[in-house]
Amino acid sequence: MPMPEVHGPGALRVGIVGRGRLGGAVREACRTEGAAVVFTVGRNGGWHTGPVPDVVIDASAPAAHQDVLDYCTAHRVPLVACVSDLAEAQWAALGRLAETVAVVRATNLSFAHYLQSRIAEFTAGLVAGSPRPASTTVRERHPQGKAHRPSATALALAETWTRASGRPVEDIADERAGLPVSEHELTHSWTGESLHVRHHVASWAVPALGALTAAAWARSAGPGTATMRTVYDDLTARSSP
CATH class of the missing domain: 3.30.360.10 (Dihydrodipicolinate Reductase; domain 2)
Incomplete structure (x- = not known):
């Protein structure tokens, strides 16, 4: 299964929300795959005000949802939403964000x-x-x-x-x-x-690489809500004979 290119001068720039096991694994995946981490913030705040990333990966918790939504809305940044236990109102808010940028609902990243x-x-x-x-x-x-x-x-x-x-x-x-x-x-x-x-x-590296794959895909995708099924369908179709 191919992964969108993240290396070189046009390397993917990622903002990571969440400092837990998945967030840490995503940071390591960025290091090994050559993606640049623009910022890493916790669910309790500390948002970076420097360069804007190409994509935000939310690996935190529902409590951080509003901050993630506000940042992506203000900066028109695509989002890979890895938090699965959001409330209905929060999912609806992501749907509204998807009217302007790509939003990947990543229930399972593998x-x-x-x-x-x-x-x-x-x-x-x-x-x-x-x-x-x-x-x-x-x-x-x-x-x-x-x-x-x-x-x-x-x-x-x-x-x-x-x-x-x-x-x-x-x-x-x-x-x-x-x-x-x-x-x-x-x-x-x-x-x-x-x-x-x-x-x-057996390893957090598995979903982390999936999150990075989704982020690289979302960077070039148009507005709309996608799932990991959408991402992998697209990538496998590209590699088919």
């Missing part, structure tokens, strides 16, 4: 999760006419301390299956234990057999 979702759609098409309908469930695991349960990714995976198959999942199981970072699994069960499509992320 390319392999994108593939997992595409596999779910493919599987739904194959089993649609099956005389033995599958019982489908979603399971997600995060370490203790993950506030949002079920995770936004688990809910999105279940929604993808329901939309593609016309049938809801039987259950969404959430577990809070184990090591970073996450697991998401879609299971299809028939009598005597089952199919498991499992995605495991």
